[in-house]
Amino acid sequence: MKKKLKVGFIGVGNRGQSLMSNLGFVENTVVTAVCDLCESRVAECVKQCTEKYGVECSGFTDYRELIDKADIDAVIIASTWLTHIPTAVYAMKKGIYVGMEVGPAGSVDECRRLVHAHEETGTHLFLLENCCWGRYEMFVLNLIRKGMLGELIYLAGAYQHDCRELLYKEYSGERPFAERYLHKIRNMEGYPTHELAPLAKYIGVNAGNRFMTLSASSTKARGFQKYYKETTGKDFEGIYRQGDVVNTLITCACGETITLTYDTSLPRPYSRGLRVQGTNGLWMEDNHSVYIEGRSPKDAWEKDDDYLTEFDHPLWKKSLEEGVKGGHGGMDYLMLEAFCYYARNNMRPPLDVYDAASYISISCLVEQSLSLGGTAISIPDFTDGKWVIKRAADENDYDVNV
Ligand SMILES: NC(=O)c1ccc[n+]([C@@H]2O[C@H](COP(=O)([O-])OP(=O)(O)OC[C@H]3O[C@@H](n4cnc5c(N)ncnc54)[C@H](O)[C@@H]3O)[C@@H](O)[C@H]2O)c1
Incomplete structure (x- = not known):
C-alpha cells in the first residue's frame, strides 16, 4: 500500500474547490489543510475534507501558517494571479512540493524569483496546466509522436473566451478577490498557458528548444x-487598457514560430484555436479539421473523427474505457493524478519551474512589446543555457507517469 500523499490547498474559491473535489478521485491522497482569506470558505472546506477523508483537516487564513504548521507533503496554490508566485516561493523555501495554478505573471523578475527558489532549495514546482491533458491536445501529441504531421513548423493557439460577464462581476464587486481588474491598467497577453503549454511541449521547449523573441499587436x-x-x-x-484582441508572434530556437491570440471581451464561442502544422500536414481545433498529404483527398479538409479513433492517446483510451472522472471533461483528474505521482516521488515534473517561468512571463513580455509599438522583445532563457539538454522521458513527457 502506497503512503498517502498529504495535500494542502491555498485558495479555495471556484477553482480551488473544483480541484479539491477532483483530487478526491486520486487514490492514496488526503487533504490535510486548507487556507483562504475568506473564513467561511475555509470552514466549509475543512468540514468537507474532514468528513471525506476521516482525518482532521486544519484551516488557515494566512498561507504562511499553513505552510509552517500544517502536516502536508505538497500544496496546491489556486489563489489569485498576483499571489501565486510569492506563495509558491515561500512553500518551496520550506521544502513543500508545489502545484501552482495558471495565470499571467506580474513581472519577469517574479518569474526569476520562482526559478531561484527552486535552484536554491531543490524543491520542485509543477505547473497545473490542465489543458496539456485535454483529449485533443493528447490526441495531437500522439499524432506527432507517430510522425503523422512530419517535422513541426508552425503552431498557433488562443485563449478565446467571452469573459465579459466575469469581468463585469469583478468590477461590480460580486467576485471580490479576483484580478481581472488588471485589464483596467494593463494591456497584455492575459492568459497564455492553456494554449502555449501543450504547444511548447510538442516542440520540446526547455528540452532542446526555447522561445527566443516575441512581438505583439x-x-x-x-x-x-x-x-x-x-x-x-x-x-x-x-481607463480600460486591455485591447479586445492581442496577437503575439513567438520565434523559437529550432526554427518554429508560434502565434497566440488573447480574445476575452468580444462575443464568441470558447476556443483554444489550436493549429499544429508540420511538413506532412496539419490539424486545427476549429471545425476539427485535418489535412495529411498522401492520406487526405488532395487540397481538401477532412474531419478529425476517424483520426481520433485511430490516434486517440492511450491514456485517453484507458480513461474512456474506465469512465472519465472529474471536471473539464476529465483533463483535471488526469493532471492531478500526474501531480500526485510526481509529488509522491519528489520528482522533477514534466511542467516544471523553468516551463512555468517561460510560459507565464509571456504575459508581461507582451506588455513590454505593446508599450514599444510591437517591437520584438528577447524572451529570457530561465534555464541559463540548460535548455539545450534533452530531458529524460519520465521528466519531460507529461503522459508517461500516470
Ligand atoms: N486551469 C484552469 O482551468 C483554471 C480554471 C479557473 C481558474 N483557474 C485559475 O485558478 C485561480 C483561481 O481562480 P478562481 O476562479 O478560483 O478565483 P476565485 O476568486 O474564485 O478564488 C480565488 C480564491 O483565492 C483566495 N485568495 C486570494 N488571495 C489569497 C491569499 N493570499 N491566501 C489565501 N487565499 C487567497 C480568495 O479568497 C478566493 O477564495 C486563478 O489563478 C485562475 O487563473 C484555472
Missing part, C-alpha cells in the same frame, strides 16, 4: 465597454 478596447453600457445603462468611466 493589440486592437482597441471596445467589447467590455459596450457590455457595461448594455448592462448598466451607463457609460464605462475611466
Whole structure:
C-alpha cells in the first residue's frame, strides 16, 4: 500500500474547490489543510475534507501558517494571479512540493524569483496546466509522436473566451478577490498557458528548444465597454487598457514560430484555436479539421473523427474505457493524478519551474512589446543555457507517469 500523499490547498474559491473535489478521485491522497482569506470558505472546506477523508483537516487564513504548521507533503496554490508566485516561493523555501495554478505573471523578475527558489532549495514546482491533458491536445501529441504531421513548423493557439460577464462581476464587486481588474491598467497577453503549454511541449521547449523573441499587436478596447453600457445603462468611466484582441508572434530556437491570440471581451464561442502544422500536414481545433498529404483527398479538409479513433492517446483510451472522472471533461483528474505521482516521488515534473517561468512571463513580455509599438522583445532563457539538454522521458513527457 502506497503512503498517502498529504495535500494542502491555498485558495479555495471556484477553482480551488473544483480541484479539491477532483483530487478526491486520486487514490492514496488526503487533504490535510486548507487556507483562504475568506473564513467561511475555509470552514466549509475543512468540514468537507474532514468528513471525506476521516482525518482532521486544519484551516488557515494566512498561507504562511499553513505552510509552517500544517502536516502536508505538497500544496496546491489556486489563489489569485498576483499571489501565486510569492506563495509558491515561500512553500518551496520550506521544502513543500508545489502545484501552482495558471495565470499571467506580474513581472519577469517574479518569474526569476520562482526559478531561484527552486535552484536554491531543490524543491520542485509543477505547473497545473490542465489543458496539456485535454483529449485533443493528447490526441495531437500522439499524432506527432507517430510522425503523422512530419517535422513541426508552425503552431498557433488562443485563449478565446467571452469573459465579459466575469469581468463585469469583478468590477461590480460580486467576485471580490479576483484580478481581472488588471485589464483596467494593463494591456497584455492575459492568459497564455492553456494554449502555449501543450504547444511548447510538442516542440520540446526547455528540452532542446526555447522561445527566443516575441512581438505583439493589440486592437482597441471596445467589447467590455459596450457590455457595461448594455448592462448598466451607463457609460464605462475611466481607463480600460486591455485591447479586445492581442496577437503575439513567438520565434523559437529550432526554427518554429508560434502565434497566440488573447480574445476575452468580444462575443464568441470558447476556443483554444489550436493549429499544429508540420511538413506532412496539419490539424486545427476549429471545425476539427485535418489535412495529411498522401492520406487526405488532395487540397481538401477532412474531419478529425476517424483520426481520433485511430490516434486517440492511450491514456485517453484507458480513461474512456474506465469512465472519465472529474471536471473539464476529465483533463483535471488526469493532471492531478500526474501531480500526485510526481509529488509522491519528489520528482522533477514534466511542467516544471523553468516551463512555468517561460510560459507565464509571456504575459508581461507582451506588455513590454505593446508599450514599444510591437517591437520584438528577447524572451529570457530561465534555464541559463540548460535548455539545450534533452530531458529524460519520465521528466519531460507529461503522459508517461500516470
Ligand atoms: N486551469 C484552469 O482551468 C483554471 C480554471 C479557473 C481558474 N483557474 C485559475 O485558478 C485561480 C483561481 O481562480 P478562481 O476562479 O478560483 O478565483 P476565485 O476568486 O474564485 O478564488 C480565488 C480564491 O483565492 C483566495 N485568495 C486570494 N488571495 C489569497 C491569499 N493570499 N491566501 C489565501 N487565499 C487567497 C480568495 O479568497 C478566493 O477564495 C486563478 O489563478 C485562475 O487563473 C484555472
